[in-house]
Amino acid sequence: MQEVTPARPLWHVILVRPETMTFVLLIAAVVVASQLSPYFLDISYILRSFTLSAEFAIVALVLTMVIIAGEIDLSPAANMALSACLFAWAQASGIPMPVAIGIGLLAGLAMGALNAFMVIALQLPSIIVTIGTLTLFRGLAQIIAGDKSIRVPDWFIGIDKILVFGIPMPVVIFVLAAFVLGLILAGTIFGRQIYQVGTNEVAARYAGIRTRRIKLVLFLLMGLVAAVAGMMTASRLGSVRYDLGLGGELQMVLMAMLGGTYIFGGRGTILGTFLAAWLLVVVSTGMTVANLLPAIQLTVLGVLLIVAIIATNFIYSRTQR
Amino acid sequence: MTESAPLLLARGVTKAFAGVTVLRDVDLDLHKGEIHALLGENGAGKSTFAKIVAGVHRPTRGKLSLNGRQVDISSPLVAQKLGVTLIHQEPISFPDLSVAENLVLGQGEQGWFSRVPWAEMTREARRQMDQLGVSIDVTKPMRGLSIADQQMVEIGRALASGSRLIIMDEPTAPLTPKEVDTLFGIVRRLRGEGRTIIFISHRLEEVRALCDRVTIFRDGSKVATDAIENLDDAEIIRLMIGRPLKEYMHKHNASIGEVALEVEGLTLPGRFQDVSFQVRRGEIVGLGGLVGAGRTDVACAIFGIQPAESGSLKVNGKTVDIRQPDDAIALGLAFVPEDRAVSGIFRTLSVEQNITAAIPGRIAPRGFIRRAIEKLLAADSVRKLRIRLASVNQPIGELSGGNQQKAILARWLLAEPGILILDEPTRGIDIGVKAEFYDIIGELAEQGRAILLISSELPELLALCDRILVMAEGRLTAEIPRAEATQEKVMQAAVPRQQAGIAA
Ligand SMILES: Nc1ncnc2c1ncn2[C@@H]1O[C@H](COP(=O)(O)OP(=O)(O)OP(=O)(O)O)[C@@H](O)[C@H]1O
């Protein structure tokens, strides 16, 4: 009896990897953009543009893990605003800086805990829960800050001006975060179980995996990282308003989706989201240097997203038939 | 059997997945009005052939003709229009819609915005169910139905769309003996109406009772087609596995030790009441009864999936509190669940990851997964249980049903449990592997492990177990030692009280 049959060819394995399409698009975008404008290939320009969305990109890395686990969190941008507002308000009312930072981070954690409580303990769908909390957090931020902007101390301003080997600090943090989270997701039991929970939560429970604990950790991490991102934004902008990071949740979801993360869970990688973040920056800077209207830019992004999703799904389903 | 022109003619049907050929040059004729069995080992290609005929897969090569006309069955919808219906092993209808909606769905030619004629639909659905001779409330959602009733709805749907060829892939696996009888009655009636049925099963006695002709697959090729009378069991098995079956179901001789698992007054209202029993080390205790008697619920309670409300559990003499499966695993318990698609496999993840899912500590001694260790463990299991696959990196969903089951079994054997609970572990497993599997269970008992075997297959219980417990309607109704165990005794205890009077 013949037991061993040949494994599928390597090109096949690579083609169905979720981030392949992102990588191809990234290369294409770089080639096209450098044709459009000679300025484009100026690396420091791209890096500087990246700092504008680095905070969202950092949160998108964690969001990727949440989505792989079969949940979603749409509240992090509002979380960024609320924790930044709390922090700015605290230090403006005379509380020492380290304590104020602590308040901001704790607030972020608490917001993550609130989401976790409703999703895990009350078993409500995370999409509904986080649409609710997104509105709630933004509203609270507005109550705290009104429509004024709260200034932060001068020494706190300018995280994007700090260069490490010529690379802006937010970019360095993003790369480091991607590295660490990528390692966790791909190389540890925790990461492995995130995929298993997202693929089949019931089977995960039967296999002795603590599905609730995994989700709790992810929502808490999400809250904490969003708070950090909120304060990074505050440092970059020099002041905090209630509308900090407004609409950011869509950019984050966009990055995860473009990176090949499957919206229903179980599939996706940190590398994919990492590449997608760069892809978005390359495309939008490319379009800016080529003097495209902002309205057209948005349309291009939309088309890009749809192309990426259709392409990955098409390739994936073809290999299944 | 009519000897008119064949209904379906398959010629040179070949199927390869990503370069791996799983079906090779299959020629097959199906007559009108026959029940035709497909037999073969796990992974022999039965389901793949069925799916090709039903338009789920497209053949790599080969031709199909229906009624003498060559057809290209490019999708399940085309198949339905041609009068071919596949009834999957796991019914895949719309669980939240009502029976009536499921029955009538997609049949009318109404426009998108036309009103749904509810009253008419319900009446039509009721008529269809009456025709089948089953009593199902058609206004109830599918979710609440038993698997047998869900199957009936699928059959009803096939009839409503006027199917001439109905393919049933292991329909009897989850059914009680009585439900099997009902199903057989209906299938015979369908044959009487001139329809053709393809029947896939691993149970030879069912095939003998029901089918006119059989086709046997081995390693993706058709090795024989013949009338069932012309083949005896030994011949069929030889054709299926290419060698005679070794003697199996012999009793092992483990020495029985202390009590490993003790259950005392376990109760979960609505599911089971006051269940008490013991399982000793080296002992195989059977848990028999009809589907729905509460056996799975008891197992789930012990393993912490749905803990009982009252009663106590002792493991190795110590009272324990098991709140979740994790606690149970830490105490050395393992549980192979009955419904592998829902509670067993991670369909899109690799076979390797599926096999090692319950032993995180061993594949990642210091938190980081050691691929080399994982590969070794998985490859070892694949060899031991003879899991048939292209690569351990393949998604487990691509394996045949029986091979998925073996992978889940492998997962729990790797955990080296002291107490092993098996819920219908041989469902969907072929005869050859079953024999090996019984050997493995015997060996585990000899190593001093305690085994609780839930099974609806009486011969299996009688041959393997030191003691047989029987449940009916959530209560233990009998405890029969090996020496006194007979089919009749087990069946008698398994039949619910109210029905017992009527049935007698
Ligand atoms: N989508 C797929 N991709 C790759 N290989 C597949 C796919 N579907 C089936 N196979 C392979 O084809 C072979 C035949 O599978 P099939 O499901 O037809 O077996 P079977 O005879 O129905 O077995 P069982 O009795 O276990 O249900 C198996 O080796 C299986 O791994």
Ligand SMILES: [Mg+2]
């Ligand atoms: Mg099959």
